[in-house]
Amino acid sequence: MLEIKNLHASVEGGREILNGVSLKVKAGEVHAIMGPNGSGKSTLAGILAGRDGYDIASGAVTYDGQDLLTMPPEERARAGIFLAFQYPVEIPGVNNMYFLRVALNAIRRAKSEPELDAGQFLKSVRAKLKLLEIEDDLLQRGVNVGFSGGEKKRNEIFQMAMLEPRLAILDETDSGLDIDALRIVANGINRLRAPDRAIVMITHYQRLLDYVVPDFVHVLSEGRIVRSGDRSLAGELEKTGYAGVGS
Amino acid sequence: MAAIKAEAVPYRDAFRANPAEPAWLVDARAKSLAAFGERGFPSRRDEAWRFTSTRPLAENFFVPVRRDLAVTANEDTDFGKLGFEGPAYRLVFANGIVRALPSKLPPGLWLGSMSQAISERPEAAEFAISEIDLGGTQPFASLNAALFADGFVFDLDEGVALDRPIEIVHLGKSALPTSIYLRNSVRIGAGSEATVIETYVGQGAYWDNVVTNIAVAEGASLTHIKLQDESREAVHFASARISLGWSARYRNFGLTLGANLSRNDIQVLLGKGAHANIAGAYLQRGDQDTTNAVVIDHAEPDATTQELFKGVLDERSHGAFLGTIRVREGAQKTDAKQTSRALLLSDRASVNIKPELAIFADDVKCTHGAAVGDLDKDALFYLRARGIGVDEARRMLIEAFLLETIDTIESPEVREHLARQVRRWLAAEKA
Ligand SMILES: Nc1ncnc2c1ncn2[C@@H]1O[C@H](COP(=O)(O)OP(=O)(O)OP(=O)(O)O)[C@@H](O)[C@H]1O
Ligand SMILES: [Mg+2]
Numbered sequence: 001m002l003e004i005k006n007l008h009a010s011v012e013g014g015r016e017i018l019n020g021v022s023l024k025v026k027a028g029e030v031h032a033i034m035g036p037n038g039s040g041k042s043t044l045a046g047i048l049a050g051r052d053g054y055d056i057a058s059g060a061v062t063y064d065g066q067d068l069l070t071m072p073p074e075e076r077a078r079a080g081i082f083l084a085f086q087y088p089v090e091i092p093g094v095n096n097m098y099f100l101r102v103a104l105n106a107i108r109r110a111k112s113e114p115e116l117d118a119g120q121f122l123k124s125v126r127a128k129l130k131l132l133e134i135e136d137d138l139l140q141r142g143v144n145v146g147f148s149g150g151e152k153k154r155n156e157i158f159q160m161a162m163l164e165p166r167l168a169i170l171d172e173t174d175s176g177l178d179i180d181a182l183r184i185v186a187n188g189i190n191r192l193r194a195p196d197r198a199i200v201m202i203t204h205y206q207r208l209l210d211y212v213v214p215d216f217v218h219v220l221s222e223g224r225i226v227r228s229g230d231r232s233l234a235g236e237l238e239k240t241g242y243a244g245v246g247s
Numbered sequence: 248m249a250a251i252k253a254e255a256v257p258y259r260d261a262f263r264a265n266p267a268e269p270a271w272l273v274d275a276r277a278k279s280l281a282a283f284g285e286r287g288f289p290s291r292r293d294e295a296w297r298f299t300s301t302r303p304l305a306e307n308f309f310v311p312v313r314r315d316l317a318v319t320a321n322e323d324t325d326f327g328k329l330g331f332e333g334p335a336y337r338l339v340f341a342n343g344i345v346r347a348l349p350s351k352l353p354p355g356l357w358l359g360s361m362s363q364a365i366s367e368r369p370e371a372a373e374f375a376i377s378e379i380d381l382g383g384t385q386p387f388a389s390l391n392a393a394l395f396a397d398g399f400v401f402d403l404d405e406g407v408a409l410d411r412p413i414e415i416v417h418l419g420k421s422a423l424p425t426s427i428y429l430r431n432s433v434r435i436g437a438g439s440e441a442t443v444i445e446t447y448v449g450q451g452a453y454w455d456n457v458v459t460n461i462a463v464a465e466g467a468s469l470t471h472i473k474l475q476d477e478s479r480e481a482v483h484f485a486s487a488r489i490s491l492g493w494s495a496r497y498r499n500f501g502l503t504l505g506a507n508l509s510r511n512d513i514q515v516l517l518g519k520g521a522h523a524n525i526a527g528a529y530l531q532r533g534d535q536d537t538t539n540a541v542v543i544d545h546a547e548p549d550a551t552t553q554e555l556f557k558g559v560l561d562e563r564s565h566g567a568f569l570g571t572i573r574v575r576e577g578a579q580k581t582d583a584k585q586t587s588r589a590l591l592l593s594d595r596a597s598v599n600i601k602p603e604l605a606i607f608a609d610d611v612k613c614t615h616g617a618a619v620g621d622l623d624k625d626a627l628f629y630l631r632a633r634g635i636g637v638d639e640a641r642r643m644l645i646e647a648f649l650l651e652t653i654d655t656i657e658s659p660e661v662r663e664h665l666a667r668q669v670r671r672w673l674a675a676e677k678a
Contacts (some may be wrong), residue, residue, distance in 0.1 A: 010597065049632050050628075050631070050632065051628050051632075052628070072631065072637065073628060073632050074446065074632075074634050074635060074636050074637065074640075076632075077631070077633055077634035078634045083632055085629065085632075086627070089623075089626050089628075089629040091623075091626045091627045091629065091630070092646065092647060093646070093647025093648065093650040094626075094630075094643050094644070094647045099630070099633070099635075099643070100633075102635055102643070103630075103633035103634050103635050104634075106633075106635050106636065106639075107634040110634070112424055142647075143629075157632045158631065163633065163634070166560040176284070198664040201482075
């Protein structure tokens with residue numbers, strides 16, 4: 001589904017941040033990416049979702065065999081890619097519900113599915129709010145405006161549940177969540193697991209991986225994947241830290 | 248005889264004294280014409296006109312419209328979706344001459360044309376001519392006093408809360424450069440409440456020159472909305488001079504979409520404990536140019552002012568905001584806040600923002616803030632990352648940026664009416 005080949009990238013006019021990332025994600029798989037602060041995890045996630053401001057020096061990324069890097073971000077989203085932001089953006093003046101409906105209908109149109117009317121949309125929203133235990137009134141506010149850190153993360157997963165992506169990239173969605181919220185969010189993620197979908201979770205903590213058990217764990221360090229393994233690698237890292245890992 | 252400026256000559260020559268008018272008016276017109284002749288057009292050397300080009304006016308003589316000029320504007324086709332959809336007491340003007348009056352008015356309300364008021368209600372007409380030009384910066388108001396043919400007069404007795412807004416619709420239509428002069432009077436009696444919605448729309452090259460004198464008596468409240476969507480070849484200059492009595496409240500919101508060149512002058516004189524809320528949104532593209540110039544004069548204590556202006560400038564358009572707040576000696580406990588922001592959507596668009604505080608009292612709170620920027624890149628990416636196309640995402644963010652100004656309006660119907668106009672502008676093709 002997703003194939004990253006020897007990706008080298010830098011911040012526009014700045015130093016190289018990714019130097020040779022390769023990763024293959026197949027449908028049905030859950031991957032975890034771990035790694036020290038500043039190692040390039042969010043940069044990788046941003047490049048996959050289409051954030052601009054990066055120079056790609058070499059390498060390639062394909063999604064369903066298509067060159068991903070030339071697609072604008074909205075087309076990637078319509079093709080089923082979803083990024084849960086490490087830092088969700090506050091957008092005052094854009095109503096959360098309205099935003100979500102525009103987004104959902106844009107994606108449905110791209111899939112040649114009929115747009116949802118207000119009633120159908122509301123029904124779907126209600127069900128998913130309940131799943132993620134989100135208060136109704138959050139949706140009446142501006143996008144992420146005045147949300148607590150945990151509420152913002154939950155809202156990301158709520159959006160994911162609504163948009164039903166095929167490839168979800170979750171950037172530290174577990175950071176800043178209390179224990180109950182982590183369980184709720186993990187439950188939301190697990191419900192998305194399906195044979196035709198894939199999930200890439202960026203995290204610093206073993207805890208999330210206890211709830212959402214990954215098939216593969218990778219360590220990203222200084223812009224490269226220095227080690228890959230199964231879920232036991234996460235436990236090992238918890239004990240030894242990143243110092244002993246890698247080449 | 249004083250020298251007359253060259254640009255004033257054709258306007259002087261076009262002037263015809265009307266012996267049927269009362270002597271005081273004939274006299275006022277002659278004096279105003281002389282004042283304009285001496286002064287001529289303002290230039291960029293005039294501080295208040297530094298950012299407003301009057302070149303389109305200098306290049307052409309805009310023939311003053313005459314009462315008997317045939318007007319072919321058609322209310323339904325020309326006015327289209329710009330009208331307020333709720334119930335209203337509506338007056339329609341075509342090329343500056345009244346065409347339709349509301350049929351039934353509630354007690355306590357006098358609403359009619361200026362031409363009618365000159366004979367039937369001379370004190371309202373006199374009020375409209377009286378000079379309350381706070382800055383001495385309005386030569387076009389003098390030209391207006393000399394040449395106006397009509398306008399609207401709105402008088403509300405004491406203690407009346409109007410059940411619906413007054414809607415004033417202006418249709419301009421001209422094949423040749425024409426100048427249209429409207430002189431309006433609004434007087435709200437003590438403790439009364441009203442809303443006025445002015446709408447300007449048209450086709451062709453004309454120059455609307457509008458002067459409105461407004462008095463809001465003690466404890467009264469007036470909401471004053473203006474939607475300017477003139478022809479893209481038009482010039483629109485409007486000057487509103489407002490005086491607020493004790494504890495009076497005045498809310499002004501202007502949405503500027505149209506005209507090639509436009510300018511709103513708003514001058515407010517606040518009495519003790521009065522409150523002014525002056526807001527505006529301007530959206531321009533192509534080579535449109537607009538100025539909002541607001542002069543707030545705190546003459547007495549305990550009054551408050553809130554000002555909020557936001558601009559969206561695309562392509563080669565230009566916007567300007569000049570905001571003067573004057574706090575006179577003795578106007579203690581004045582609380583005034585001014586905010587002006589603009590979004591530049593293109594490298595070639597530009598804006599000038601010039602706040603000016605002149606404070607002569609010591610126990611006051613006055614703040615001003617200005618910011619110019621582009622759309623928030625992170626917000627744009629966030630929307631696009633959810634599948635929303637780049638154009639739609641930009642429109643959503645622009646509308647969100649402007650929302651705060653529209654939100655100063657209390658009536659949800661009026662808010663929605665204006666938000667719809669903003670969306671219509673955003674959806675329209677670029678120039
Ligand atoms: N726009 C930018 N300009 C300059 N440097 C940047 C920019 N974006 C990222 N970097 C740098 O690139 C490196 C990788 O950043 P990135 O956010 O990808 O790290 P991360 O692995 O997600 O870290 P964390 O675990 O702290 O979230 C950091 O050193 C960061 O400072
Ligand atoms: Mg990160």
